[in-house]
Amino acid sequence: MSLTSSRGKPTLADIARLTGVSAPTVSKVVNGREDVAPETRSKVLAALTESGYQSPGHKRAADAPDVVEVVFDSVNSNYSSTVLSGILAGAAAMGVEIVLTTTEGSPASGTELATRAQRMQDEQRAGMIVVTSAFSDTHLDAFRRRRIPVVVIDPLNPPAADVVSVGATNWAGGRAAADHLLDLGHRRIAYLGGPESAECNQARLHGYMSALMSRGVAFAPELVIHGKFRAEHGIEGLAALLALPEPPTAVFAGNDGIAVGVLREARRRGIHVPEELSLVGFDGTVLAEDSVPALTSVTQPLHDMGRTALRTLLREARGEQLDSHRVELATQLVVRESTARPA
Amino acid sequence: MSLTSSRGKPTLADIARLTGVSAPTVSKVVNGREDVAPETRSKVLAALTESGYQSPGHKRAADAPDVVEVVFDSVNSNYSSTVLSGILAGAAAMGVEIVLTTTEGSPASGTELATRAQRMQDEQRAGMIVVTSAFSDTHLDAFRRRRIPVVVIDPLNPPAADVVSVGATNWAGGRAAADHLLDLGHRRIAYLGGPESAECNQARLHGYMSALMSRGVAFAPELVIHGKFRAEHGIEGLAALLALPEPPTAVFAGNDGIAVGVLREARRRGIHVPEELSLVGFDGTVLAEDSVPALTSVTQPLHDMGRTALRTLLREARGEQLDSHRVELATQLVVRESTARPA
């Protein structure tokens, strides 16, 4: 069934014909006038949505740049600002405009997202990059239905098969961190991970477990504690580990923030790193370089992840075929001062 | 002289009448068609600019949110990302959209800025917030002429009288830092400042000098070294200070980054902070909290500065009278672990 009589973009007159009302009435609905019967309004609104009608105000100039919306939980962390700078570098190079929002203080609800998707469709956004835990997979339905491209960076939950995501080789990173500690001679190696269900955390954990297994080192469940990606978790986690009958000689932290917490608690207790305790972080942010001792850490290519997410999104927006719905960039273990042979 | 016959927005027909050509010809110029004589084109273009003609594609919906452009040198520092999060928090609260760009890699030239100003006028941007050293005062002329509101955060150079700027009480902060060290009993106090000509640096320097003077402590020029707001300056600066015949017992650093450099160099040389050297930073970023020992630092309300800049900009955009063209938010000395009585 053809929705419009002509082949081009639907006009206001098309909608009128379709719904059996006059053009002026449709015009009133489009402009949000009051003097329209509720029933007529909803009938017309349905047809407008169905047909993808664009009011003239929404017609963008052909030479206007693509606009990509970017959503972070918060922009105020080394992780976020590095990813963001990668997105911005890509945007400058590709002539794309970035509209930035955070969910800080107002976690996105389903209705808010439906409104956002509608607005993005109206404003003809090229797509959206999401770096947040606030959007679950079902939240993305509103975008899927409107065919607005979405790329998720480092999704907290395993994304649905049709959601495009960009991340790093977390499994390989976890494996490299544990291999490094095993190479140094450690056998009691703790993992102070991130949120248990987080995709990236699971991958790091399994990389770590795989390293233990390949050396025939038994996995000790009491040495694995999950928590938030924050320094507090490192502080409390180390305290809990040291209370064990047989404490670890090394800690693999789920990110640099947790590692900094471990470092702080170790210092408070007079435990020397790396002489008495080895420590590996994850992310490779400036936090790792700047801390004392400088942290051995698994570097994620955060800048590149931002850039890649944007490039992938634009490719999708242009209708190009994507090679893969999951892009993983390489992590790299960088050895600094926080790891040594066990005492 | 009236540019348009009618009182409302100029129409294409108005431009035609004004220039003595037909409406179709003006239409061709507006749409960039080829088949127009160069002379006719330039005559029409002049009239279009003069009259502020807006093509229908540029007419924004009345209910479309205000769009503010934000320009940073780089977004990847604690200072920048905190200011940015303040801007974003304000934007969420005020229903404003933020388009973000950085000058990273491509310092803004005069012509680039003229293009930007023209585009912003076409797209009816509400205004621009600038947190960058790339824009000099003359660069802002293109915006001034088009009456696009601009707010500068922490301008590097003293801004022209008609440029609105938001900053912090740098003089009072410098004074508080030096007063604190003097109170502890220090008399040889160095200042490792930022770029010499930078407005904020000058204010901090003079606050520091004022504190010395009020205690009758002679100002020692050899104890003041300017440089970049980076850790490297702290490292090299401390080395230079320690080479003096009479080295300082305390250092006031122009920002936390410099202070971290001082800390690092002190540690390398086996100098204990604060027992052998007291240290005060500036900015109060997480860097100050996270370093070991935690830095005594003059906190700037960076988040609030971002929020205030946005609020001020929107007030200007709405044509409201501004109380002042220079808003200064209060700094506050936060004493942590890096300062003590001299040995």
Place this chain on the structure above:
DNA sequence: CTGAAAGCGCTTACAG
């Protein structure tokens, strides 16, 4: 390269 004429898409003013 220009513009009179026709026409498109939308809105306005108003009669019912």
Place this chain on the structure above:
DNA sequence: CTGAAAGCGCTTACAG
């Protein structure tokens, strides 16, 4: 609350 009629602003097709 609706829509026929008039009209506005812009564009298109084409004659000169």
